[in-house]
Amino acid sequence: MKEHVISVKVENRSGVLARVAGLFSARGYNIDSLAVSETEQPDVSVMTIVVKGDDRVIEQVKKQLNKLIDVIKVSDQIPAESVQRELVLVKILANPVKRPEIYQLAEIFRSEIVAISKRTITIEATGEPERIDNFIELIRPYGIKELIRTGRVSLSKE
Amino acid sequence: MKKTGAEIIVECLKREGVEIMFGYPGGVVIPIFHHLFNAPFKFILSRHEQGAVHAADGYARASGRVGVVIATSGPGATNLVTGIATANMDSIPLVVITGQVSREMIGNDAFQEADVTGITRPITKHNYLVQDIDDLARIIREAFYIASTGRPGPVVIDVPVDISRGETKFHYPESVSIRSYKPVTEGHPRQIEKACKLIENAKRPIVYAGGGVILSGASEELRTFVKKTGIPITTTLMGLGAYPETDPLSLKMLGMHGTYYANHAVNECDLLIAIGARFDDRVTGKVAEFAPHAQVIHIDIDPSSVQKSVRVDVPIVGDCKNVLTQLNNIVKAPSIKEWVDHVMRMKQEHPLRYKDSDRVIKPQYVVEKIDELTKGKAIICTEVGQNQMWAAQFYDFTEPRTFISSGGLGTMGYGFPAAIGAQFARPDKRVIDIAGDGSIQMNIQELIVAVQHRLPIIVAILNNGFLGMVRQWQELFWEKRYSHTCINCQPDFVKLAEAYGAAGMRVEKKEEVESAIQKALSITDRPIIIDFRVDREENVYPIIPAGKTIKEMITSELI
Numbered sequence: 001m002k003e004h005v006i007s008v009k010v011e012n013r014s015g016v017l018a019r020v021a022g023l024f025s026a027r028g029y030n031i032d033s034l035a036v037s038e039t040e041q042p043d044v045s046v047m048t049i050v051v052k053g054d055d056r057v058i059e060q061v062k063k064q065l066n067k068l069i070d071v072i073k074v075s076d077q078i079p080a081e082s083v084q085r086e087l088v089l090v091k092i093l094a095n096p097v098k099r100p101e102i103y104q105l106a107e108i109f110r111s112e113i114v115a116i117s118k119r120t121i122t123i124e125a126t127g128e129p130e131r132i133d134n135f136i137e138l139i140r141p142y143g144i145k146e147l148i149r150t151g152r153v154s155l156s157k158e
Numbered sequence: 159m160k161k162t163g164a165e166i167i168v169e170c171l172k173r174e175g176v177e178i179m180f181g182y183p184g185g186v187v188i189p190i191f192h193h194l195f196n197a198p199f200k201f202i203l204s205r206h207e208q209g210a211v212h213a214a215d216g217y218a219r220a221s222g223r224v225g226v227v228i229a230t231s232g233p234g235a236t237n238l239v240t241g242i243a244t245a246n247m248d249s250i251p252l253v254v255i256t257g258q259v260s261r262e263m264i265g266n267d268a269f270q271e272a273d274v275t276g277i278t279r280p281i282t283k284h285n286y287l288v289q290d291i292d293d294l295a296r297i298i299r300e301a302f303y304i305a306s307t308g309r310p311g312p313v314v315i316d317v318p319v320d321i322s323r324g325e326t327k328f329h330y331p332e333s334v335s336i337r338s339y340k341p342v343t344e345g346h347p348r349q350i351e352k353a354c355k356l357i358e359n360a361k362r363p364i365v366y367a368g369g370g371v372i373l374s375g376a377s378e379e380l381r382t383f384v385k386k387t388g389i390p391i392t393t394t395l396m397g398l399g400a401y402p403e404t405d406p407l408s409l410k411m412l413g414m415h416g417t418y419y420a421n422h423a424v425n426e427c428d429l430l431i432a433i434g435a436r437f438d439d440r441v442t443g444k445v446a447e448f449a450p451h452a453q454v455i456h457i458d459i460d461p462s463s464v465q466k467s468v469r470v471d472v473p474i475v476g477d478c479k480n481v482l483t484q485l486n487n488i489v490k491a492p493s494i495k496e497w498v499d500h501v502m503r504m505k506q507e508h509p510l511r512y513k514d515s516d517r518v519i520k521p522q523y524v525v526e527k528i529d530e531l532t533k534g535k536a537i538i539c540t541e542v543g544q545n546q547m548w549a550a551q552f553y554d555f556t557e558p559r560t561f562i563s564s565g566g567l568g569t570m571g572y573g574f575p576a577a578i579g580a581q582f583a584r585p586d587k588r589v590i591d592i593a594g595d596g597s598i599q600m601n602i603q604e605l606i607v608a609v610q611h612r613l614p615i616i617v618a619i620l621n622n623g624f625l626g627m628v629r630q631w632q633e634l635f636w637e638k639r640y641s642h643t644c645i646n647c648q649p650d651f652v653k654l655a656e657a658y659g660a661a662g663m664r665v666e667k668k669e670e671v672e673s674a675i676q677k678a679l680s681i682t683d684r685p686i687i688i689d690f691r692v693d694r695e696e697n698v699y700p701i702i703p704a705g706k707t708i709k710e711m712i713t714s715e716l717i
Contacts, residue, residue, distance in 0.1 A: 010338075011338065014287075014289075015275060015279075015287070018276070018279060019279060022279060022280055026280060059465070060462065060466055063461055063462035063466075064462050066461065066462070067460070067461075067462050068284075069283070069284040069304060069336065069338060069339050070338060071338055072337065072338040
């Protein structure tokens with residue numbers, strides 16, 4: 001099953017998210033990531049949905065999304081034609097000996113140390129989803145205590 | 159001038175031109191009922207909310223208008239659910255008003271609280287929870303617009319009781335504009351041209367028409383199209399009446415219980431012209447082998463219906479009425495005499511038939527007699543199961559909105575309350591519910607509504623003491639293990655009718671069938687139940703088993 005990134009412009013009101021999510025869950029599809037926020041128009045929200053699914057079924061879901069009264073526009077976000085970003089916050093168990101290595105790694109990924117405690121460092125990294133994946137893999141051996149990702153946002157280049 | 163929410167609701171319904179409303183009162187809708195008491199339209203009190211919503215649905219199907227229904231919060235609303243889903247599957251325009259607990263109590267597990275917008279979200283075209291009284295008039299206006307335009311469907315408006323009781327300055331929006339909802343109604347000219355080319359060059363074309371033709375009021379345009387092109391036509395269950403079945407080019411219904419000749423014609427055709435139909439699994443059987451040699455033209459107002467089940471060569475998104483008009487303007491007839499002759503020969507050689515008997519009453523015989531004695535002019539409602547299929551097969555439908563049946567959802571208990579709605583819509587017509595002894599018991603409480611309003615609905619129970627369709631499947635596919643389908647412990651339907659104040663008859667001999675129907679037709683001031691004791695193990699043929707192909711069709715000749 002292929003990964004699809006679907007961007008859905010919707011009316012910014014209650015109940016809309018449930019309608020959109022319902023179309024995926026009714027088919028047994030799990031949403032891998034979901035980011036929702038206001039747009040340049042306060043009464044319009046955009047949802048970026050990452051979901052794995054059969055092409056034909058996803059095509060059908062997109063038509064069903066278009067059919068929802070509160071949906072203004074649905075578009076497929078093709079990686080080559082869009083800018084896709086994600087943000088991750090990762091809390092690492094960092095004993096003092098290893099800290100310089102972690103700082104270095106953070107710098108290579110142009111990420112930022114956003115919090116330091118006696119036993120942990122928290123790093124914020126932004127970038128393309130693959131880059132985030134790489135960063136996480138490299139940092140994992142140091143001991144990840146907690147990790148959270150925002151989910152992908154995507155904007156078409158055109 | 160200030161109005162309460164309840165007054166606004168009644169005023170908006172009036173301005174929408176509502177002539178009848180169905181429903182049932184309850185705690186949180188008392189403020190609304192307070193103003194329905196002297197509303198300028200009829201209010202019909204059902205005896206169960208499910209009866210009210212099916213009646214509104216039957217009214218909508220028979221009249222072409224929006225059906226309107228109201229129920230209270232919690233159980234009132236959940237009792238509507240089956241009816242809303244029924245309307246949704248068959249694209250029937252309804253506006254459903256439900257009461258809700260007051261805004262501050264929502265989510266508090268209040269008395270008679272249910273999350274109605276949550277429950278009805280997947281079974282409505284759209285729904286609203288009114289959160290601000292100043293939105294109320296706009297929401298009602300939008301609800302009617304959404305329900306009745308594009309691909310129609312039910313819209314639920316959930317109204318908290320404090321909104322109904324609240325007050326605001328009433329402002330009625332004159333027009334509706336929803337930026338994200340603009341149904342396409344005209345077919346794209348280039349697609350129309352492409353379709354015409356395919357039609358003109360086809361050697362073996364077939365028209366496959368569905369409920370969309372009836373919903374868009376395109377029966378006239380469909381008839382013109384068939385007349386102009388000379389292409390044989392089959393309809394779905396929902397499309398019955400869109401084209402006169404008495405016409406030679408009609409192949410009647412296709413699909414699981416469709417005619418031999420319709421299914422074979424579709425199997426052999428090189429062009430399938432689908433109009434307002436959605437390639438339902440009861441039509442296609444095994445999709446991969448449905449119309450295997452055909453190019454497909456698909457006319458539908460709902461883009462999500464196109465390419466959903468089958469690959470389509472020329473999709474035309476638009477209203478059937480407009481698209482057919484566009485086609486009729488330019489299409490030329492293909493030369494298909496040989497094909498038409500072939501199809502007509504199949505029609506002659508393999509008609510719908512059953513083995514009649516002098517010993518027992520065959521259910522098909524009852525339907526044929528009803529057709530004969532009403533001259534095919536009645537509105538036929540059905541329940542779901544064998545009764546529904548025999549009604550579809552053996553009554554010749556000639557006009558749209560005269561066959562009223564739960565097609566998509568297959569809701570047992572639908573037919574009788576729908577008949578009540580249909581009779582209110584068409585007081586000039588005889589309305590007959592062809593029922594089974596199982597289904598009729600599912601909403602029998604509505605009988606008193608028909609008695610109260612002196613509706614002369616005829617309920618023809620094809621009583622075989624079985625849940626017949628399930629029994630038939632058990633016989634054919636499940637080793638004749640009749641697990642819980644024998645229901646011959648049943649009420650005395652004649653006494654039951656009389657207890658309600660309706661007329662009741664029992665018919666046990668074939669020679670009494672005709673006189674009983676005639677007697678029923680002579681009664682015009684109350685409902686009539688006729689308990690036809692029919693052959694207990696009669697089956698519906700032909701049948702293509704679910705998910706199978708035409709090669710696996712079982713016809714009555716094989717038995």
